[in-house]
Amino acid sequence: MSIEQQYRTRAKELLSAGEVKMVIGYGAGTTAERRRPLFITSPDETERLVLDSACIANLSGYLVTEGLLSDEKRVAVFLRPEGIRALNVLAAEAQLDPLQVVIIGFDLPKGELKALQGSSVDDFTALLGALKESTPDVDGRELLEKIEKMSPEERFAFWQEEFSKCIKCYACRQACPMCYCRRCIVDSNQPQWVNTSSHTLGNFEWNIVRAFHLSGRCVECGNCDRACPVNIPLRLINRKMAQEVLDSFNHFAGTSKTQEPVLASFKKDDSETFIL
Amino acid sequence: MTKILFTDKLDSCVERWRSAGMTVIGPVQRANSSVYGAVKSASELDLNLVLTDRSIKELFFPQSEPMLRYAITKAEINTDEFLPPSGPRIIFGARACDASGLAIDDPLFGWDYKDEYWFQRRNESVIVTIACTKADEFCMCTSLKLSPDSTKGSDILLRPLENNKGWQVEELTDRGREAFKSVADLLQEGSDPAAATVTVPEKFNADACAEWLKNPENFESRFWKEISARCIGCGSCTYLCPTCHCFDIQDEGGSFEGIRRKNWDSCSFALFTMHTSGHNPRSTQSARWRQRIMHKFNYFPGKFSANSCSGCGRCTRECPVDMGITETLQEISKLSQ
Numbered sequence: 001m002s003i004e005q006q007y008r009t010r011a012k013e014l015l016s017a018g019e020v021k022m023v024i025g026y027g028a029g030t031t032a033e034r035r036r037p038l039f040i041t042s043p044d045e046t047e048r049l050v051l052d053s054a055c056i057a058n059l060s061g062y063l064v065t066e067g068l069l070s071d072e073k074r075v076a077v078f079l080r081p082e083g084i085r086a087l088n089v090l091a092a093e094a095q096l097d098p099l100q101v102v103i104i105g106f107d108l109p110k111g112e113l114k115a116l117q118g119s120s121v122d123d124f125t126a127l128l129g130a131l132k133e134s135t136p137d138v139d140g141r142e143l144l145e146k147i148e149k150m151s152p153e154e155r156f157a158f159w160q161e162e163f164s165k166c167i168k169c170y171a172c173r174q175a176c177p178m179c180y181c182r183r184c185i186v187d188s189n190q191p192q193w194v195n196t197s198s199h200t201l202g203n204f205e206w207n208i209v210r211a212f213h214l215s216g217r218c219v220e221c222g223n224c225d226r227a228c229p230v231n232i233p234l235r236l237i238n239r240k241m242a243q244e245v246l247d248s249f250n251h252f253a254g255t256s257k258t259q260e261p262v263l264a265s266f267k268k269d270d271s272e273t274f275i276l
Numbered sequence: 277m278t279k280i281l282f283t284d285k286l287d288s289c290v291e292r293w294r295s296a297g298m299t300v301i302g303p304v305q306r307a308n309s310s311v312y313g314a315v316k317s318a319s320e321l322d323l324n325l326v327l328t329d330r331s332i333k334e335l336f337f338p339q340s341e342p343m344l345r346y347a348i349t350k351a352e353i354n355t356d357e358f359l360p361p362s363g364p365r366i367i368f369g370a371r372a373c374d375a376s377g378l379a380i381d382d383p384l385f386g387w388d389y390k391d392e393y394w395f396q397r398r399n400e401s402v403i404v405t406i407a408c409t410k411a412d413e414f415c416m417c418t419s420l421k422l423s424p425d426s427t428k429g430s431d432i433l434l435r436p437l438e439n440n441k442g443w444q445v446e447e448l449t450d451r452g453r454e455a456f457k458s459v460a461d462l463l464q465e466g467s468d469p470a471a472a473t474v475t476v477p478e479k480f481n482a483d484a485c486a487e488w489l490k491n492p493e494n495f496e497s498r499f500w501k502e503i504s505a506r507c508i509g510c511g512s513c514t515y516l517c518p519t520c521h522c523f524d525i526q527d528e529g530g531s532f533e534g535i536r537r538k539n540w541d542s543c544s545f546a547l548f549t550m551h552t553s554g555h556n557p558r559s560t561q562s563a564r565w566r567q568r569i570m571h572k573f574n575y576f577p578g579k580f581s582a583n584s585c586s587g588c589g590r591c592t593r594e595c596p597v598d599m600g601i602t603e604t605l606q607e608i609s610k611l612s613q
Contacts, residue, residue, distance in 0.1 A: 030413065030414070030600075035598070036506060036597055037506040037597055038506075039505050039506070061508070162307055165306065165309050167330070167512075167515045168339070168539075168540070169512040170545075171508075171596055172510075173510070174596075187546070189526075189547075192526070195528055196526055197340040197526065197539050198339045198540075226596060227510065227596035229329065229515070229516055229594040230329060230330065231329075
């Protein structure tokens with residue numbers, strides 16, 4: 001039986017037994033290569049679920065849809081390791097109760113579909129721990145290396161050109177499972193903290209504020225990058241920040257559901273003394 | 277007798293238009309994204325695309341536009357108005373869906389208040405549209421009673437010749453005729469065979485959809501929740517749309533000094549309808565998606581007798597969760613049967 005068929009069967013069993021009220025998975029999209037988020041609530045619909053190498057999007061963001069988990073019923077969700085990391089971050093930041101989430105895990109090493117065993121975040125601790133130690137498989141590594149070699153002026157010019165395309169649609173924010181704030185800083189207009197204009201300053205403000213906000217939280221699923229309608233290589237900024245946080249604080253976001261948020265915690269033996 | 281513009285003469289045309297003081301604009305690649313941008317020579321133009329990523333809208337209704345500078349002192353209040361940069365422009369290589377999008381928005385910007393920013397740019401621009409010889413699965417102009425060689429909103433329509441040799445020239449307006457008069461000696465009289473215009477299958481019945489949308493009983497239909505469950509509320513569909521025209525006016529700077537700007541805004545955002553009381557009349561994403569569809573296919577046609585959609589398909593093409601207008605109207609077509 002294919003992994004897809006196994007997972008459909010599992011989804012059907014979970015829904016039939018009343019163990020979950022919904023399965024969040026992937027369905028066929030407008031074109032043969034496209035997949036779309038699919039919400040299944042009846043066992044009869046599970047044949048619509050698709051699982052293959054085109055199922056890239058991280059679906060964990062839908063778990064924090066307002067009201068979804070408020071009735072304490074469980075929801076099953078198709079997640080890659082990045083999605084499981086995101087679930088841990090959301091749990092660590094008290095956005096959801098991970099016990100309400102049944103993970104239907106899979107991975108796509110080199111584009112090949114692989115099943116992951118386990119259903120609760122704790123079942124994946126070893127897998128995520130190994131991820132921390134491995135060299136990440138980064139899309140756009142070549143470009144990243146090129147940017148690293150640039151002088152600060154060249155790098156500034158590079159990002160200036162990239163950000164000049166930004167249309168402030170905030171698709172990056174909306175696609176990101178970590179961007180769950182009920183009210184984002186750019187939606188605050190009394191006072192207006194960040195310019196809403198898509199001029200140079202406004203675009204830098206938005207993209208850099210977002211990169212900082214995601215430091216130590218980004219799980220590098222690439223949702224932002226794929227959502228950007230003008231192809232700004234957003235994940236390169238997040239990759240850089242993730243590496244800085246790993247190097248400086250030995251912090252790899254989303255390794256456990258009780259992990260302390262790196263930018264929201266303080267230890268007495270931290271080397272910086274200026275805070276106290 | 278038809279006039280022909282051969283591809284190898286285009287660069288001389290660009291040069292001629294530029295030396296006559298016109299800015300020449302067309303589809304170009306900019307940092308891995310295709311946009312309408314100013315060019316110095318024909319070689320910069322990317323005329324082989326199905327469609328640019330970004331629509332023509334921003335050339336007439338920029339995403340951020342300064343309106344006035346204000347300075348308030350104890351003695352007086354000073355304001356300096358910004359006017360849109362003036363000067364003639366020729367936009368070479370628009371697609372019919374983008375050009376018709378401009379024509380769709382003209383009555384909107386000229387209705388109760390004549391938007392001088394829009395009309396100055398409209399009046400100073402010559403739109404040279406190239407009929408489409410290719411399309412993709414997202415194109416849907418024919419469902420909106422338009423076509424890959426629609427003349428709506430264009431000053432010149434070019435029909436590509438076979439083998440990319442050039443274009444048959446159809447002059448549609450005085451402004452178009454005027455711009456092409458200056459390159460008359462570079463055109464050739466003749467009637468080389470034009471390549472076939474692409475066929476775009478009709479995907480939904482817009483009239484049937486309009487009837488369904490008009491029925492007040494359908495306003496609270498479960499359909500809206502179901503179709504928009506995956507919508508993440510990013511505004512990319514509205515920002516890429518050639519006809520979406522919502523904007524916000526913001527003062528940037530301090531209380532006493534700053535710039536008032538007009539910025540794109542989107543009905544997809546929760547903040548768009550947020551009241552100062554904290555109440556939001558469109559508090560759910562499904563209500564916001566319904567508003568977008570209602571606006572385009574019910575309210576706008578009710579007021580201006582045209583759908584606020586030209587069928588470019590960008591809303592679906594770039595949607596991170598594979599939504600868009602096409603599927604919604606296809607489903608409404610089914611419901612209305």
